[in-house]
Amino acid sequence: MGEYSVLIGGKAGEGINTAGLSIAALFSRLGYRTYMYFDYPSLIRGGHNFAIIRASEKAIGAHRTPVDVLLAFDQNSIDNHRQRVHSGTTVIYDASQAVQAEGYGLPLDTIVKEEKAPPITGNSAMLGALARVAGIGREVLDDVLRTTVPAKHLEANLRVAGRGYDAVESVFTVEPLDAPALPVLTGNEAAGLGLVYGGLDTYVAYPMTPSSSLLHFLANRAEDLAVRVIHPENEIGVILMALGLAYAGEKTAVGTSGGGFCLMTEGLSLAGMSEIPVTIVMGQRPGPSTGMPTYTAQGDLHFVLNAGQGEFPRLVVAPGDLEEAYTWSATALMLSWRYQVPAIVLTDKTLAEGACSFDIGAVAELPDREPVLWDGAGEYRRYARTESGVSPLAFPGREGAVVKATSYAHDEVGFTTEESGEVIELQEMRFRKGESLRAELATYPAVKAYGARDAGTTIVCWGSEKWACIEAAERFGARVVQPIVLAPFPARQWKEAMIGAGRVACVENNATGQLARLLRQQGFDPGRPVLKYDGRPFAVDELETRLLEVFA
Amino acid sequence: MTPKQPAGKVAGSLVSPAQNTWCPGCGNFSIQHMMKSAIAELSEEEGIPLENFVLLGGIGCHGKLVDYLNINSFYGIHGRSIPAATGMRLANPDLKVICHVGDGDIYAEGLDHLIFAAKRNSDITVIVHDNRVYGLTTGQYTPTSPTGFKGRSTPGGITEHPINPLEVMLAAGATHIARGYTRKVQHLKDLFKEAIVHRGFSFVDVLQICATYFNLTDYYNEHAYEVQEGEVDTGRFESALSKIREWDYDREAPIPLGTFYSVEKPIYEEKFRALTAGRPERRALVRKALEEWR
Ligand SMILES: Cc1ncc(C[n+]2csc(CCOP(=O)(O)OP(=O)(O)O)c2C)c(N)n1
Ligand code: SF4
Numbered sequence: 001m002g003e004y005s006v007l008i009g010g011k012a013g014e015g016i017n018t019a020g021l022s023i024a025a026l027f028s029r030l031g032y033r034t035y036m037y038f039d040y041p042s043l044i045r046g047g048h049n050f051a052i053i054r055a056s057e058k059a060i061g062a063h064r065t066p067v068d069v070l071l072a073f074d075q076n077s078i079d080n081h082r083q084r085v086h087s088g089t090t091v092i093y094d095a096s097q098a099v100q101a102e103g104y105g106l107p108l109d110t111i112v113k114e115e116k117a118p119p120i121t122g123n124s125a126m127l128g129a130l131a132r133v134a135g136i137g138r139e140v141l142d143d144v145l146r147t148t149v150p151a152k153h154l155e156a157n158l159r160v161a162g163r164g165y166d167a168v169e170s171v172f173t174v175e176p177l178d179a180p181a182l183p184v185l186t187g188n189e190a191a192g193l194g195l196v197y198g199g200l201d202t203y204v205a206y207p208m209t210p211s212s213s214l215l216h217f218l219a220n221r222a223e224d225l226a227v228r229v230i231h232p233e234n235e236i237g238v239i240l241m242a243l244g245l246a247y248a249g250e251k252t253a254v255g256t257s258g259g260g261f262c263l264m265t266e267g268l269s270l271a272g273m274s275e276i277p278v279t280i281v282m283g284q285r286p287g288p289s290t291g292m293p294t295y296t297a298q299g300d301l302h303f304v305l306n307a308g309q310g311e312f313p314r315l316v317v318a319p320g321d322l323e324e325a326y327t328w329s330a331t332a333l334m335l336s337w338r339y340q341v342p343a344i345v346l347t348d349k350t351l352a353e354g355a356c357s358f359d360i361g362a363v364a365e366l367p368d369r370e371p372v373l374w375d376g377a378g379e380y381r382r383y384a385r386t387e388s389g390v391s392p393l394a395f396p397g398r399e400g401a402v403v404k405a406t407s408y409a410h411d412e413v414g415f416t417t418e419e420s421g422e423v424i425e426l427q428e429m430r431f432r433k434g435e436s437l438r439a440e441l442a443t444y445p446a447v448k449a450y451g452a453r454d455a456g457t458t459i460v461c462w463g464s465e466k467w468a469c470i471e472a473a474e475r476f477g478a479r480v481v482q483p484i485v486l487a488p489f490p491a492r493q494w495k496e497a498m499i500g501a502g503r504v505a506c507v508e509n510n511a512t513g514q515l516a517r518l519l520r521q522q523g524f525d526p527g528r529p530v531l532k533y534d535g536r537p538f539a540v541d542e543l544e545t546r547l548l549e550v551f552a
Numbered sequence: 553m554t555p556k557q558p559a560g561k562v563a564g565s566l567v568s569p570a571q572n573t574w575c576p577g578c579g580n581f582s583i584q585h586m587m588k589s590a591i592a593e594l595s596e597e598e599g600i601p602l603e604n605f606v607l608l609g610g611i612g613c614h615g616k617l618v619d620y621l622n623i624n625s626f627y628g629i630h631g632r633s634i635p636a637a638t639g640m641r642l643a644n645p646d647l648k649v650i651c652h653v654g655d656g657d658i659y660a661e662g663l664d665h666l667i668f669a670a671k672r673n674s675d676i677t678v679i680v681h682d683n684r685v686y687g688l689t690t691g692q693y694t695p696t697s698p699t700g701f702k703g704r705s706t707p708g709g710i711t712e713h714p715i716n717p718l719e720v721m722l723a724a725g726a727t728h729i730a731r732g733y734t735r736k737v738q739h740l741k742d743l744f745k746e747a748i749v750h751r752g753f754s755f756v757d758v759l760q761i762c763a764t765y766f767n768l769t770d771y772y773n774e775h776a777y778e779v780q781e782g783e784v785d786t787g788r789f790e791s792a793l794s795k796i797r798e799w800d801y802d803r804e805a806p807i808p809l810g811t812f813y814s815v816e817k818p819i820y821e822e823k824f825r826a827l828t829a830g831r832p833e834r835r836a837l838v839r840k841a842l843e844e845w846r
Contacts, residue, residue, distance in 0.1 A: 196834050241636065244641075248639065248644045266629060274626075404624065
């Protein structure tokens with residue numbers, strides 16, 4: 001068996017997310033690639049949280065329904081997941097909480113009390129039991145605890161983990177692989193590192209799930225990464241502060257979700273008119289309005305494509321996994337500066353908060369790009385007309401330059417004008433810039449394709465559905481085509497990727513088929529829709545079943 | 553800081569070629585001219601290079617000011633100058649960042665930003681062109697219009713009371729609070745210079761005459777007076793508060809002009825400086841973070 005699935009479930013506040021990451025770390029130590037899906041309602045204590053951790057010999061990025069081991073802290077964690085349990089599933093439960101269960105009952109209360117350890121260490125008992133069941137040695141278990149538990153609590157956790165380990169027996173054996181132990185990151189962490197790699201000076205954000213963890217990550221690592229992290233009064237303040245920073249020469253990114261992005265659209269339009277670069281990491285969750293704050297969706301594609309008053313070019317990219325989140329966040333930042341356009345990195349809760357093995361070696365780095373700077377000759381004109389549409393930048397404090405940025409229609413210097421000829425030139429200049437950006441993107445992997453050209457069946461998808469589709473495609477011998485850049489739309493690359501596509505299914509986490517709508521707008525046939533809009537990403541097996549209906 | 557620009561550049565050269573579109577008699581003219589002189593004099597006297605000044609405009613008649621001066625500027629959107637100003641000051645501590653805002657602009661749409669900038673003592677200067685009416689949208693009431701004011705959106709007269717913005721600013725934590733009047737130009741210029749030089753959040757509410765929609769010249773001429781030395785202890789909250797409450801923008805009362813409060817406190821932007829000092833090679837830091845990932 002080259003693949004394992006573990007579910008850990010309990011109440012909010014019991015540290016399910018952290019425990020899930022430790023489980024992923026356990027498999028990583030043995031050279032496995034891991035993926036974690038974390039499901040939790042919007043409450044702080046109680047309710048039902050669970051994480052599914054999958055480990056495989058090959059790269060993965062999605063979960064499956066059945067699990068090999070179920071770790072249950074309460075009765076809910078057993079009752080809610082009956083469909084995942086099969087004859088080969090090992091169930092380990094907290095005997096002090098779950099009463100109707102079969103498998104190994106661990107008296108967590110007693111263990112924790114006897115070991116004089118804090119209740120949260122119950123997680124370690126479960127981790128210990130999992131290690132034993134999976135035939136993973138004590139040294140590996142202890143090692144993982146050493147790297148995941150703060151030193152202060154390490155001893156207690158090691159003791160409790162040992163009790164869990166001794167309470168069960170080995171059921172199967174996870175063979176160590178001859179592969180490096182990769183770090184397990186969330187999508188937000190990968191995006192954050194990518195932004196810094198791309199030149200980020202300052203990150204500004206107001207908390208909103210699923211982008212808050214990007215704010216937390218960068219704030220925690222601000223010193224290590226030499227970036228400023230700022231949390232102002234609201235999202236309007238966020239984007240305006242970012243524009244102020246960028247006007248003064250600092251590379252800045254902001255992060256938010258739908259509701260916050262609504263507030264930012266005013267500033268987004270200002271960025272469009274004043275040509276001040278800003279990168280927005282926009283993590284989607286189900287709307288409208290507050291929707292389901294801690295769940296996932298791909299429902300804001302057309303919102304980000306069209307947000308703002310007036311017409312201006314923008315870059316919109318939708319990475320599908322960690323490697324893409326990393327490299328395209330860096331690139332979005334660099335290109336937003338190069339072309340002085342707003343850039344949006346469109347993620348969702350699945351990608352942003354999901355965790356995965358990150359292989360920096362597999363990152364296909366995209367080109368380095370620098371902003372076009374003023375050479376200091378003659379009088380400085382912030383909006384100087386150029387062939388490429390890009391006016392050279394100077395920043396306040398530069399001797400000999402008066403830098404005038406503005407939200408009004410303006411002339412080359414930046415003075416307000418409403419004169420017909422001037423405003424036409426201004427608008428055309430902005431669109432030349434957009435075309436220059438499009439031309440540059442022609443050399444980037446803006447559309448990705450997986451599988452054989454002659455497959456005769458093609459699955460089209462975007463963003464975090466990428467890996468569920470890649471795995472499901474194997475079952476059908478299908479090809480997968482995924483646009484990463486959504487604006488300016490890479491029509492030529494799309495056309496090329498879809499030659500001989502055959503039967504096409506378009507997989508999306510929304511109710512109306514938003515990518516399909518974009519494809520139709522571009523003059524392409526999107527095929528048959530396969531939609532899911534319950535706030536959860538497709539499990540691979542679930543997607544296979546749905547695709548069977550389309551391809552049958 | 554060494555001046556890169558030769559000192560003594562005449563104020564006149566700061567006037568831009570942009571065509572002025574304010575109504576004749578508008579109070580904005582004196583604010584523009586006094587700002588121009590304040591900048592020219594500060595550049596000369598304090599050695600602040602002209603290229604280190606940045607003016608921000610809100611949206612309204614007042615905002616046009618930034619077009620009319622040959623100074624770095626950011627002509628933003630309604631009510632949003634302040635966070636942008638904070639961003640600039642974060643990026644470059646040498647910049648003297650001055651927001652020109654309107655009373656509708658900043659006390660209605662922008663009030664949250666104003667209060668928060670005061671709260672965090674952001675090192676920026678806010679000059680409010682308080683004509684107590686919406687000029688550019690042709691005469692609606694603002695948060696400082698007096699009770700009974702008949703605007704185009706409130707023909708029956710408003711029943712609300714105006715806010716006293718100075719009181720709001722004092723409560724919010726502003727470290728420098730002053731009031732000027734567009735007919736007292738020398739005084740106005742001194743208030744501007746003081747506010748710009750102040751280290752921390754400085755705020756000047758300028759009683760500005762709107763010649764077209766709300767001309768309070770006679771009223772202000774009759775009631776306004778300059779606060780004399782020793783009349784208010786600008787280092788004491790209570791003293792400032794009682795002076796600030798002498799007139800509440802509503803009832804008939806003497807209208808004090810001058811600086812009411814001025815204290816030193818740590819500056820918001822300063823605490824972020826160490827983080828990015830020396831422009832470290834961030835790519836190496838990213839690689840290191842990944843290598844040591846846990
Ligand atoms: C978001 C937004 N809402 C409304 C407007 C329309 N608007 C333009 S100026 C203005 C009021 C300006 O009043 P004030 O700030 O007092 O400035 P004044 O014109 O009196 O100088 C309004 C409401 C706008 N530009 N943007
Ligand atoms: S409407 Fe009032 S504020 Fe606006 S320009 Fe005319 S006088 Fe000045």
